[in-house]
Amino acid sequence: MGDNAFLNWFERRGGTYAKDLIGLQDFPDTGRGAVALKDIDEDETLFEIPRDLVLSTRTSELPGLLEKEDWESLGSGWASLIVCMMWEEAKGPEGKWGDYFASMPTAFTTLMFWSDEELAQLKGSTILKKIGKSEVEADYLEKALPLITRRPDLFPPAVIAEQYSLERYHINGSRILSRSFHVENWTGKDENQESDEGSEGPDEMDVDDSKASDDEDEEREDTADVGMTPFADMLNARHGCNNARLFYEEQMLKMISTKRILRGEQIWNTYGDPPNADLIRRYGYVDFVPTEDGGLGNPSDVVEICADIAVKLVDAGELEQRVDFFLEEGGDDVFVIEAGDDTLPEDLIVFLRLLLLSPSEWRKAREKESLPKPKPDVESLKLAGRVLEERMKEYPTTIEDDEALLQQDIPRNLRNAVIVRLGEKKILRKAVRVVDASLEELAHKGGKDKKRKRGNKKEDGAGKKLRR
Numbered sequence: 001m002g003d004n005a006f007l008n009w010f011e012r013r014g015g016t017y018a019k020d021l022i023g024l025q026d027f028p029d030t031g032r033g034a035v036a037l038k039d040i041d042e043d044e045t046l047f048e049i050p051r052d053l054v055l056s057t058r059t060s061e062l063p064g065l066l067e068k069e070d071w072e073s074l075g076s077g078w079a080s081l082i083v084c085m086m087w088e089e090a091k092g093p094e095g096k097w098g099d100y101f102a103s104m105p106t107a108f109t110t111l112m113f114w115s116d117e118e119l120a121q122l123k124g125s126t127i128l129k130k131i132g133k134s135e136v137e138a139d140y141l142e143k144a145l146p147l148i149t150r151r152p153d154l155f156p157p158a159v160i161a162e163q164y165s166l167e168r169y170h171i172n173g174s175r176i177l178s179r180s181f182h183v184e185n186w187t188g189k190d191e192n193q194e195s196d197e198g199s200e201g202p203d204e205m206d207v208d209d210s211k212a213s214d215d216e217d218e219e220r221e222d223t224a225d226v227g228m229t230p231f232a233d234m235l236n237a238r239h240g241c242n243n244a245r246l247f248y249e250e251q252m253l254k255m256i257s258t259k260r261i262l263r264g265e266q267i268w269n270t271y272g273d274p275p276n277a278d279l280i281r282r283y284g285y286v287d288f289v290p291t292e293d294g295g296l297g298n299p300s301d302v303v304e305i306c307a308d309i310a311v312k313l314v315d316a317g318e319l320e321q322r323v324d325f326f327l328e329e330g331g332d333d334v335f336v337i338e339a340g341d342d343t344l345p346e347d348l349i350v351f352l353r354l355l356l357l358s359p360s361e362w363r364k365a366r367e368k369e370s371l372p373k374p375k376p377d378v379e380s381l382k383l384a385g386r387v388l389e390e391r392m393k394e395y396p397t398t399i400e401d402d403e404a405l406l407q408q409d410i411p412r413n414l415r416n417a418v419i420v421r422l423g424e425k426k427i428l429r430k431a432v433r434v435v436d437a438s439l440e441e442l443a444h445k446g447g448k449d450k451k452r453k454r455g456n457k458k459e460d461g462a463g464k465k466l467r468r
């Protein structure tokens, strides 16, 4: 379906947009997006979406047609919204969201749809543990399908294979993941109520996600607040480019320019600037923009380090108890280093120092319920260096290999995988340099301290002499 059919539908259903200011267009790098048709000032309203045009479990008619028990059998994840979407879409062009569905993608470049060979290119990145494909399939088989087959009056058996298949379930789940917004009920309290962090964009669009059910943040969101938001979900995003933002009012959601946008420029939303690993998982693309080190990448990249790596490197007693103690005291078993970090994460230092405590120090720490201070010393820095080295070994290729690959003409998914793993490895390399510099600094300081001590001794002696 062309963009015009979508725009006509949008207006017919009560949406409005500034026709003289914006249009929809295909961009070579990002696909379809919104474009400024002439220079747009800051604070201009670009389009307005009536709240009842947001498709959610609140606005779909399906929940009202189901017994409470049936509805609740779908659980608190995304299964309920996915089933609502499949049911609304099955109504075809006559349905309330007919042309909207027709405008949405049915093919995705997100990790859920990568082959095993393609996923193997991400070896080393912890994102592989967060795809959640089997959880989605379990949701479909254990929650959605039993309900669908129980109610032939609502889900005609003749169309199940076409409209309610696992494939359709995946497609709608992926639409939620990459296009939904967090839309709470209007409380009247907050004039400019916005969704949570990154609200402005799909998925930071902050959504719970039955697919990535291992992602706690996503799990916590109330599914009723997850809304498919026509037109707002036509905006693409790029790190550092956003120039429009969704504002939440009582009757309407309004997309408003947040800076001057020149004619021909793309209108960008933000998806909350996630790292590339999350961008590829949720949205199927990566950011490759200029970074502080003069290269290209995603300034929001992170690398995750599992605590296990450090535990395996240490030869000390009661290691399991030390890890449990760390977790009880609020620590996590995954440490995150960010691209912009110039020091090691404090929780990592604390953890390493905890592992290195002598038996008597460890006993004392536990008695006092007090973790070591996040002050790196020689031993913890040396251990940090070994941890980073081991973590780097989890990637089968080197930074140089990846940089060479990026010079070649390679398939899109491979290219994106290389960009993800390269970004993570560069953070590790930087962290190794931080460790080396800190060790050097400590050695230098140690040398000076020794000198000072020797000097003090001499002075002491001289003083004594004088006093004599």
Ligand SMILES: C[S@@+](CC[C@H](N)C(=O)[O-])C[C@H]1O[C@@H](n2cnc3c(N)ncnc32)[C@H](O)[C@@H]1O
Pocket (backbone or CB within 6 Å): 029, 030, 031, 032, 033, 105, 178, 179, 202, 232, 233, 234, 235, 236, 237, 238, 282, 283, 284, 285, 286
């Ligand atoms: C909310 S939709 C944006 C509209 C979408 N381009 C469309 O045609 O409907 C999010 C999707 O747009 C695409 N996208 C957004 N920003 C992009 C970017 N910077 N580079 C490549 N693709 C991007 C990705 O496919 C992503 O999953």
